[in-house]
Amino acid sequence: xxxxxxxxxxxxxxxxxxxxxxxxxxxxxxxxxxxxxxxxxxxxxxxxxxxxxxxxxxxxxxxxxxxxxxxxxxxxxxxxxxxxxxxxxxxxxxxxxxxxxxxxxxxxxxxxxxx
Amino acid sequence: xxxxxxxxxxxxxxxxxxxxxxxxxxxxxxxxxxxxxxxxxxxxxxxxxxxxxxxxxxxxxxxxxxxxxxxxxxxxxxxxxxxxxxxxxxxxxxxxxxxxxxxxxxxxxxx
Numbered sequence: 546x547x548x549x550x551x552x553x554x555x556x557x558x559x560x561x562x563x564x565x566x567x568x569x570x571x572x573x574x575x576x577x578x579x580x581x582x583x584x585x586x587x588x589x590x591x592x593x594x595x596x597x598x599x600x601x602x603x604x605x606x607x608x609x610x611x612x613x614x615x616x617x618x619x620x621x622x623x624x625x626x627x628x629x630x631x632x633x634x635x636x637x638x639x640x641x642x643x644x645x646x647x648x649x650x651x652x653x654x655x656x657x658x659x660x
Numbered sequence: 661x662x663x664x665x666x667x668x669x670x671x672x673x674x675x676x677x678x679x680x681x682x683x684x685x686x687x688x689x690x691x692x693x694x695x696x697x698x699x700x701x702x703x704x705x706x707x708x709x710x711x712x713x714x715x716x717x718x719x720x721x722x723x724x725x726x727x728x729x730x731x732x733x734x735x736x737x738x739x740x741x742x743x744x745x746x747x748x749x750x751x752x753x754x755x756x757x758x759x760x761x762x763x764x765x766x767x768x769x770x771x
Contacts, residue, residue: 637703646692
């Protein structure tokens with residue numbers, strides 16, 4: 546089975562712009578979770594989608610949003626970018642999601658640099 | 661919400677020695693504790709996990725122990741090899757759709 550894929554792998558944006566990141570889960574997985582990884586804050590949970598519905602959301606401002614499509618692919622959007630949004634954004638997929646505490650499979654991440 | 665603390669932040673061992681990484685959690689509702697290994701340029705990969713109804717779990721050279729009373733769990737790697745060098749993260753998950761990670765431990769295994 547193909548693993549979790551994320552596109553693009555690298556992205557450079559300027560402050561005030563918006564960005565959309567994409568995640569394709571492992572075939573058959575219905576849950577996609579998004580995380581932000583920075584040297585200072587570590588790995589932080591952004592949100593989880595399951596069958597096109599957001600199940601839970603971490604402590605991030607409303608500039609961070611996401612959605613999931615019927616084929617389980619997910620996108621994450623960050624509007625009005627700030628310098629502090631520079632990070633590695635990871636998505637992870639699983640069969641039943643965080644509620645069932647099943648193994649999460651992470652993608653390689655999208656590294657976002659905001660100038 | 662859950663708060664996970666992980667120690668040490670860096671760990672250097674000689675090849676063949678054992679490595680131990682410790683984590684504590686705050687939310688007594690947490691009942692699932694995975695450990696991830698992250699290599700440079702890659703996403704985290706699950707290496708072992710334990711649930712709160714089990715005190716210890718072993719998989720070849722890797723073992724995890726859980727003390728629910730003290731709210732801490734540990735990762736033990738025996739007979740370390742250079743390819744074990746990576747950043748290791750512990751995590752704790754309560755039942756309400758959440759996952760909190762420790763800050764990570766950078767393990768270096770010297771040949």
